[in-house]
Amino acid sequence: SAYYLCANRGKRSLAVDLADPQGQALVRDLAARSDVVIENFKVGGLARYGLDYDSLAATSPGIVYCSITGFGQDGPYASRPGYDVLIQAMGGLMSLTGQPDGSPGAEPMKTGVAVADLFTGVYASTAILAALRHRDRTGEGQYIDMALLDVQVSMLANQASNYLVGETVPRRAGNAHPNIVPYQVFATADGHMVLAVGNDGQFRRFCDVAGLAGYADDPAFATNTARVAHRGELVPVIAERLARGATAEWVSALQAAGVPCGPINTMDAVFADPQVRHRGMQVRVPHEAGGHVDLVRCPIRMSATPPRT
Template sequence: MNTTTSPSSSSSPAAGALDGLRVLDLSRVLAGPWCTQNLADLGADVVKIEKPGAGDDTRHWGPPFFPDEHGQPTDEACYFAACNRNKRSVTVDMATPEGQQLIRQLASSSDVVVENFKTGGLARYGLDYASLSALNPRLVYCSVTGFGHTGPYAQRAGYDLLVQAMSGLMSITGHADGEAGGGPLRVGVAVIDLFTGMYATTAILAALHARERTGRGQHIDIALLDVAMATLANQGASFLNAGVVPQRQGNSHPSLVPYQDFPTQDGRMLLAIGNDGQFARFCEAAGTDWAGDARFATNAARVRHRQALVPLMSEVTRQRPTAAWIALLEDKAVPCGPINDIGQAFDDPQVRARGLRVAQQRWPDGTPPAGRAVNTVVSTASPLRLSDTPVQLRHAPPALGQHTEEVLREHLGLDGERLAALRARGVV
C-alpha cells in the first residue's frame, strides 16, 4: 500500500513553522476546514469546535464510510478525513450561554478564529469579529461566506456547485454543446471551496505578519464568489481585455496546441506541449514533418489551424499504446502521461516515492474507547515541503469530541468537577 505512517508521539519532531500559533476553528464542511488544516499541518494548534452529538456536517456525508475492524462500514464518513487532520475536536453547544462563554474564553487566548457562518450569524451569540476583537485586539478573524459581507447577495447561503455555475466556471468546463456529452459541467472536486481555503490561509498569514507591525489583528472577508472570479485567471483576462467570452472545448486549451488528450492503441494519453521546441521534438520522435509546415511551425499558427492538426496527430497517436508513447517521449522533454483513475494515481511510482499516502492512529495507544471502532485513518499528505520546519503529523482526523476535556483543561484550566457539570448539562 506504501502508506507513510505518522511519527509516534515520542519521536519529538521538530517544531513546525507555525508552532505556538493558536487557531480556533468554528468552520465546517470544506472551505474553512481546508484553511485550518493548512495551518495545522504547518504546526498551529487548531481547536475545532463541533456541535455535541452531531459535529461537522461532513462526518455524515457518505457513503463511503470508514470500515471497522471487521471491514463493515461505520457511521463516520470518509469525507471528514480530507480536511481535518492535525486538529483537536472539542464539542461545545454554542446555542447555550455557557457554551458561548467557553468559546469567548478560548478566543481570548487564540491568535486566529476561522468561521463560515452566514453574514451576521455569529453576532447573536456574541461571537462575531466586533465582540471577540473587543476581548482580544490581536485576534485575526477570518470569515468565509458564499458571497461576502456586502452586496445584494450577502445574506444568501453559498455552496461550491452554485458558485461554479454563477461564476462562469461551468460554462468553460465540459465538451461543447455540439459534441457528445456536451453541456456545462462541474469540476470533479469542490475546487472553489479548496481555492477559498487556500486564499484564506494566505490572508491569515498576511494578517499575522501585519500584526507584527501594528500590534492589532483584523477581520478577513473571504467569499467563494470572489475567489471563483479570481481563479478564472487567463479565461477571465481574455474577456476583460479582448471581449472574448470563452467557450467549453473539452480537454483542449484555448491558447495552446497540442495541449489535450489523444487516442492511443489501447486508450488515451495526455500531451501537454507548451512551446515550439517541444512540438518539434514530438514531431521528430513521431516521424512526421509537421514542425516544418508553416501552418504548425508556431503555437499561434497551430491554434489557428487546430482543426487540421489534431486529426493528423490522432491518426499517428493511435499507432502505439499509451505506455509506448510515454517511453518514447520521456527522455525528449515532451510532456506526456497517462489518464489515470484515482486508484492508479495513488499507485503511481512518483506518488509512492513522494509519500503522498499517509496513515495515522486516531488512538495512539491502539485502544479506542468503547463504541469507537475507527483506529487507522488514511489521508493525502500535505504538499507543503519546508526544509527546516517540515509538516508534522500530530493528530489524526479526530473523533467527535475526542479532545474536549484535554483542551478545556489545558486552555481554560477547568477541573474534572466543572467538566462533568458542563457535560451533564449538555454544554459540552
C-alpha cells in the first residue's frame, strides 16, 4: 500500500516469534551487533522475553535503547495504549485547532497528518543521536523513554508559553495567529491565500500594494502589538480588499514587494510547484516487485554524507 511505502521504505525486515526462545536469541544476537534498539511495545512488554533494556545492556553495555509509548514508562496513564488522534486531543493540540466557537463548523480539529506520531519520531532520532555521542565519548549506552504525550505537550510551543506566562487558556482561532496580525488565511476572488506579515516593515509594504493608505501610520495598526489589540478592526478591512482580486494576482504583487504570502496548494499543486520540483522532492525508485514507485525525497541536505533513497 502507499501508506506502507511511506512508513517502511529503505528498511530491511524480518519476522521473529518473540514467544519462541529461538526468536528471543535471534533478537539478542542482533542487538549485540547493533548500536541502537528501538521498540514500541506496551510498558514492560519485552521484559518477559528478556529483551528489555536491562537484559540487553547486561551483555551490551554500549547499547542505546529507545522505547516509544503513548504516555511514557511511568505515571497513571503508563499502561494505556496511545494513538495519534488521542494524543492530539489529550495534549491540547485539538483545543487550538479549528474554527472559533460560534463560527460555522466550529469544533476541535485534528491535523491532516499524524503530527504527534511524526514529531515523536523526530525527537526520538535527536535523542538517539545525542546518546550515541555520549556512548562514543564514554562507552556507556543508555535508555531513552519517549512518550507521544510528552512530545505533544512540548509541541504546544508559544501557545503553552502564552498560557504558562499569562494564565489565560488559549482558544481556537481558526487560521489566525495568537501573537501576529495579519497572519492567516484570506478569501480571494477565486479561492484563498495565506498572508504572513511578520514585521512592521512588511505591513507597510502590504498596505502600499493593497491600497490601504494611512493604515501603516495609524497608531492602532502601526506596530504588531497594536495590530493584535485591534485585529477585530483590521482583519475585516484586509479581507474586504483581498476579496477583490484573484489569488495569483495578489501573490505576484505582494511577493514582488517582499511581503510573505502564498497560495494554499492542493497535493497536485504541491508536486507541480517549481520550487518543490527544483529541490527534487519527488523521486522515482525501483521496487523489488518490479517497476518503479514515486516517493517523497528525504528533506535533509548534507554536503558530505547526503541521504540516499
